[in-house]
Amino acid sequence: MKKKNLLSVLAGAVMAVGMAGVAMANAPAAPALQPEPTLTKEEFQKGQQIYFDRCSGCHGALHKGATGPDITPAKTRLKTLDALDKILFNGTDGGMPGWGKSGFMTKDETALMAKYVQIEAPMPPEWGMKEMKSSWKVHVPVDKRPTEPPKGKNWQNYFGVVERDKGQIAIIDGDTKKVLVTIPSGFATHILRTSMSGRYMFAIGRDGKATMMDLWADPPNLVAEVRTGLDARSIDTSKYKGFEDKYAVVGDYWPPHYVILKGDTLEPLKIVGTRGYTYDTNEYHPEPRVASIVASHHAPEWVLTLKETGVVLLVDYSKLNVGTVTETKINAERFLHDGGWDASKRYFMVAANARDTISVIDTVDRKLVKNIKTGTKPHPGRGANWVDPEFGPVWATVHLGEGLVSMISTDPKNPKAWTVVREWKLGGNSLFVKTHPKSKNVYCDNTINPNKSNVLTVFNIDKPTEAPREITFAKKVVHMEYDKDGGEVWVSLWDKEGEIVILDDKTLKEKARITGLNTPTGKFNVYNTQMDIY
Numbered sequence: 001m002k003k004k005n006l007l008s009v010l011a012g013a014v015m016a017v018g019m020a021g022v023a024m025a026n027a028p029a030a031p032a033l034q035p036e037p038t039l040t041k042e043e044f045q046k047g048q049q050i051y052f053d054r055c056s057g058c059h060g061a062l063h064k065g066a067t068g069p070d071i072t073p074a075k076t077r078l079k080t081l082d083a084l085d086k087i088l089f090n091g092t093d094g095g096m097p098g099w100g101k102s103g104f105m106t107k108d109e110t111a112l113m114a115k116y117v118q119i120e121a122p123m124p125p126e127w128g129m130k131e132m133k134s135s136w137k138v139h140v141p142v143d144k145r146p147t148e149p150p151k152g153k154n155w156q157n158y159f160g161v162v163e164r165d166k167g168q169i170a171i172i173d174g175d176t177k178k179v180l181v182t183i184p185s186g187f188a189t190h191i192l193r194t195s196m197s198g199r200y201m202f203a204i205g206r207d208g209k210a211t212m213m214d215l216w217a218d219p220p221n222l223v224a225e226v227r228t229g230l231d232a233r234s235i236d237t238s239k240y241k242g243f244e245d246k247y248a249v250v251g252d253y254w255p256p257h258y259v260i261l262k263g264d265t266l267e268p269l270k271i272v273g274t275r276g277y278t279y280d281t282n283e284y285h286p287e288p289r290v291a292s293i294v295a296s297h298h299a300p301e302w303v304l305t306l307k308e309t310g311v312v313l314l315v316d317y318s319k320l321n322v323g324t325v326t327e328t329k330i331n332a333e334r335f336l337h338d339g340g341w342d343a344s345k346r347y348f349m350v351a352a353n354a355r356d357t358i359s360v361i362d363t364v365d366r367k368l369v370k371n372i373k374t375g376t377k378p379h380p381g382r383g384a385n386w387v388d389p390e391f392g393p394v395w396a397t398v399h400l401g402e403g404l405v406s407m408i409s410t411d412p413k414n415p416k417a418w419t420v421v422r423e424w425k426l427g428g429n430s431l432f433v434k435t436h437p438k439s440k441n442v443y444c445d446n447t448i449n450p451n452k453s454n455v456l457t458v459f460n461i462d463k464p465t466e467a468p469r470e471i472t473f474a475k476k477v478v479h480m481e482y483d484k485d486g487g488e489v490w491v492s493l494w495d496k497e498g499e500i501v502i503l504d505d506k507t508l509k510e511k512a513r514i515t516g517l518n519t520p521t522g523k524f525n526v527y528n529t530q531m532d533i534y
């Protein structure tokens with residue numbers, strides 16, 4: 001009832017403004033709010049599930065917007081059901097997927113979702129220590145695990161590959177290209193990270209489930225799991241000297257909190273909430289979601305980004321043994337998303353994608369260096385570092401909203417430091433960019449451009465003004481990763497009958513192909529992830 005009243009007040013306000021406009025001049029009347037639709041209990045439950053699976057990542061659990069716009073009823077009821085249905089079905093130029101067109105939703109489902117987004121968002125439940133502890137399972141106790149790496153195996157060249165739609169991880173031997181094992185993980189598993197020793201690999205599911213795998217077991221196995229929340233995207237471990245493999249941390253979207261876990265068992269140790277105030281306007285936000293996390297090499301700290309408030313947290317975990325976590329808050333920009341280290345691993349480069357900005361955080365002097373405007377919706381993944389022949393060390397991002405690679409000088413001594421020094425035009429809107437310290441190539445996917453999603457674009461570092469080469473595949477291409485030695489590039493062909501194509505980095509010729517993978521998405525080489533090489 002309360003919600004209805006709020007909307008009526010808003011409707012009244014909008015109408016009053018409209019009428020004043022008519023009286024004063026010939027200004028166009030503000031659009032009237034559409035009536036609130038009614039949904040049956042079944043329709044509501046179905047809408048809620050579809051919203052969680054497909055929409056909340058970009059628009060937030062409370063529909064308030066982040067990467068995608070605010071879609072609370074005050075906005076959505078300014079549009080007709082038909083107009084909303086068309087957006088849901090066909091997508092938009094701004095990067096919203098065409099859920100109907102791409103086959104993820106039926107015609108009936110996009111029509112249902114048009115109605116669902118016109119009603120007030122239900123408040124999702126909380127998830128505290130009691131719930132976490134009851135979901136925590138140690139499958140292999142620490143004293144039952146191997147004490148040395150598997151003999152005869154180049155385990156640091158293993159790859160963890162997310163098979164997203166199956167919610168499982170394929171561990172693949174990078175030397176033999178054989179799938180050693182598949183391990184169940186969370187719903188629509190998002191990313192993988194390794195511990196500092198490299199021995200443990202961690203997965204985070206969109207349902208908040210963290211999964212821990214032991215790569216010293218032969219074959220690798222699932223050793224522990226815990227559900228840290230109801231919606232999550234990021235996980236990392238403690239990497240600072242003296243704290244290697246000691247802790248893991250998960251950043252949740254819902255509830256808005258981060259959870260510190262014991263590094264060898266995933267036992268939940270501490271939950272810290274992130275609800276608070278936007279960095280610029282100081283408005284309370286009920287849902288500041290934890291986006292990217294990196295582990296500092298300069299201090300016993302994690303760098304955590306809070307999407308909606310635009311705040312970067314430096315979380316000191318060195319006194320956790322006495323139950324204390326110290327946070328340093330650095331104002332950056334809204335709405336923080338993904339990012340990675342520059343080559344020195346001192347500066348964290350993070351996209352505030354809805355503000356077309358990269359924020360640079362100095363983790364030694366513990367401050368914001370600069371907010372740098374790049375292109376429309378930067379989306380670096382972790383980005384890529386190389387040495388430009390003219391501008392020296394650069395870090396680069398691609399963009400969701402346009403086909404553009406932006407290179408930022410990361411050498412503090414360069415007069416052009418922290419500015420965009422070079423740009424490359426890309427055929428399509430992109431998700432990920434990748435290179436390796438030993439490589440002369442920079443690879444970009446074009447995943448979200450419907451006309452070029454099956455094309456991999458390859459630039460030459462030494463000839464930055466030369467046109468890029470393009471490799472066309474039979475299926476949509478997403479995410480690239482190098483092997484340990486930097487001689488091979490692994491590329492996902494993203495499909496239910498997906499594959500990984502392995503290219504020779506020098507010749508760009510196909511070396512091998514791993515078939516039979518369901519929606520292979522992110523791929524993480526153990527050594528490169530352990531050492532933050534990208």
Ligand code: DHE
Nearest residue numbers: 057058190191233234235291292293337338381382521522
């Ligand atoms: Fe991601 C990284 C959030 C959609 C594949 N993604 C990240 C990170 C965040 C994030 C916060 C950084 C984690 C870190 O470094 O700690 N992603 C989100 C979303 O909120 C969003 C936009 C919508 C959603 O509903 O989840 C989203 N992401 C996607 C996809 O659709 C992708 C392409 C495939 C999938 O998983 O469904 C996708 N995101 C990835 C990958 C990375 C990632 C592979 C890690 C890149 C890397 O190299 O580190």
